[in-house]
Amino acid sequence: MQLTGTQFTGTSALLGNDIATFPDYPAEIRAPQGTVAGVSGFQVHIGQTHIYTPGDQPDVLVAMNAAALKANISEVPRGKTIIIDIDNFKRKDWEKAGFAEDPLESGVLKDYHVIEAPITSLTRKALEGLGLDNKSITRSKNMFALGMVYWMFSRPLDYTERFLKDKFAKKELIYEGNVKALKAGYNYAETIEALSSASTILPADMAPGLYKNIMGNEATAWGFLAAAEKAGKELFLGSYPITPASEILHEISKHKHFGAKAFQAEDEIAGITSAIGAAFAGDLAITTTSGPGLALKGEALGLAVMTELPLVVVDVQRGGPSTGLPTKTEQSDLMQALYGRNGESPVIVVAAKSPAHCFDMAFMASKLALEHVTPVVLLTDGYVANGSQPWRIKQVEDLDDIVPHEASKNMMNWQPYERDTASLARYMVYPGMAGYEHRIGGLEKDHITGNISYDPRNHEEMVRIREEKVQRVANYIPDLEVQGEESGELLVVGWGGTYGSLTTAINQCQAQGRPVGHAHFSFIKPLPKNTAEVFGRFKKIVVCELNNGQLVNYLRGELPQFDYLQYNKIQGLPFRVAELTEKIADILAGK
């Protein structure tokens, strides 16, 4: 089903539609088929205007079995289309899915436009005599369904045909079977004149340029590749596989010849400590993980803070605590990123707001780490990491320069902890440079020489310097922008992956004449310099997050002069636009 979803997405993107996708699948690799827990879904939203989310509520639901219907019917508004494979709606199927009665008879579908299609049996018939085994024939039914949807939305088949040709280059028979099923589905939909409520979707009005469809984790990996090239460095990734971050490791592993070393370590701790070693030796060093892995990396991240080395840690957040909800999204690692270490241990914390934005933030995180000689945590999340979006392709020469903060050859009497007076960054030197031999480590160090120091005043000075160095990054990052009303009744505040939902909600509120603005944080520590000024322009502030209130409590500490309302959802799912607009309307109505 994930494959079917990506094919529809790819085809639509090529037609110039704006797209947003959201795969939702179980944590188990082969979850029991036919049960609600085992339903693997793929949500895609296409538009001729800009779209920012995979959509709240589908216009068309394709339910390949009774469990898929059971899992998703509550999301489909009445009057919309549901395609059902009636071959998988026998008594045993709907009982297994947890229906008390036959859903085709019980009336649960009476307000919907239902297309009952014998997808499995028609696929079997279409592939009869090809010589394919039973299993391969059954698998092809997804292509039949895809063919039906292509016809309903006037999509051409060639993109998928090309894809199949490539994928099954060495399995001629399977290729033929899939294409046959795809065409059979397309023709069947034409024959029965299957129509959905919104069938012709024109290209969206997007900025000129060359585009491609990109997933969040892929964009993150590419942002690092671009940053390494721009900085004139080799890239070192130390990582241990973890859902939903592993695709970054996979992607970078493919490109070793760009000077990108992907090192699959024995555990999360070795992932970060190998990266710290590589940073010490002069690479652009990164480590990628999800929440449980960030917890394991905590001590080592403190070592990078203490030794003041450039390092980027990516946390693709998932539901927690502990193993939590590995395949579901959440924004609940913000406090861990900010404070989850022993001692006073400040790091830069940034977040990506959409799949394509992962590229920009991976690049920016690398730039800040190398130029300010300090660790940076980049927060993405399962929703952004697995979602996809059109990306206006960038070339390395279009990107900002990255100038690593290094000692120059003519620096007199270089000292390991001597600092730039503006940024407070120390000057890096690397093993191999003669005359600069020095030792660093996790013990507190003298503020100039870097030698071990237990002097009480030196410790206080170093703690303050490390914090101040991070705070001064505010002089090098963009201001906070406001979407919608620039001032007025209500400012809706968010951060990271909720950008799409919040933007869509604010657009709708504005269209209804509600006086609302939206400020979205990509830079969290330090906060953009104009944050207080922006907050001061609104009577009320509501902070919306997919957690139990983490940014809002950080803001209460940083900018205590404002009152903050909060809206939190903790279901492992993104915000729905309707939930947000309803909340906004309530606040404006004084509820």
Place this chain on the structure above:
Amino acid sequence: MEKTETLEYTYKDFASDQEVRWCPGCGDYAILKSVQKVMPEVGIRKEDVVFVSGIGCSSRFPYYMDTYGFHSIHGRAPALATGVKLANPSLSVWQITGDGDALAIGGNHFIHAIRRNVDLNILLFNNRIYGLTKGQFSPTTDLGQKTKSSPQGTIDNPFNPGELVIGASGHFFARVADTNPKLMQAVFKEAAKHSGTSIVEIMQNCVIFNDKVYANYTAKENRADHIITIEHGKPMLFGANNEKGLVLRGFKLEAVTLGENGITEEDILVHDAYEEDNTVHMMLAKLKMPIVNGVIRAYKDDTFEMRLKKQVEEIERTSKFKSVNDLFTSGETWEIK
């Protein structure tokens, strides 16, 4: 590390300006001196040398070497050293560790570094006790020994480091006592020359918390009969006058005396450190009396970084993407005008 030229250094060039702060009489002093003495002979420029350590008494070591150094966190030095070496394979990377750092908290990193065979030189200071935390038992403390945290005696079975290293498919293992500077220098040199992960276990005395733990081996009156120093290609002889030796009886090593029961030098095992099969190496590492010193195993094979380099060259040749820009514009794209 193919370079063999002798650079014009003396051991003083490798001593940093930091005051050495181990307890008076600590075995670490002799090890430090031996390392500093061997460095000029290794033939590597000092700016190309990096000492990495974890936590523990021994882990202070990098501060005392006038090279690049990194005193990291407890147990993680093998991973950090791996990162240094992969970032810049031309560096000579040394790790200093102890029995707690390497075999307890860092056990996982230790065995995986060995398994990968990255070109690291790891000196394991084994004093069979926790010194910096003041006297708790370690993973190598003898069974039954009373310590601060085992007042009734330990009930954990100890690790034998050599057995662990060879069991983790280690390619290089040597053992030496801190009382034998000449052998230390010879063994450190061999470790530096070997390409791949080299482990040297040093029987190190902790004068405060575990004094004389190796006295049964290293005391003057015991040395000749209780330690056998082996060398590749030579018969395994020991004793004040080389009158004893090791023979293989069935699946066991046995110490014998020449001339007794018809034993001649012909019967004595000849050491082959370079042999791929580690069966005899494992027996040598496990032997308790006499204990084996010297290079026990030195099997040559490709290192991790050599294999990485080969892969990079292969991808360079075959990849359709010659630059990052190529990659970005690959696949299905569309233009919006």
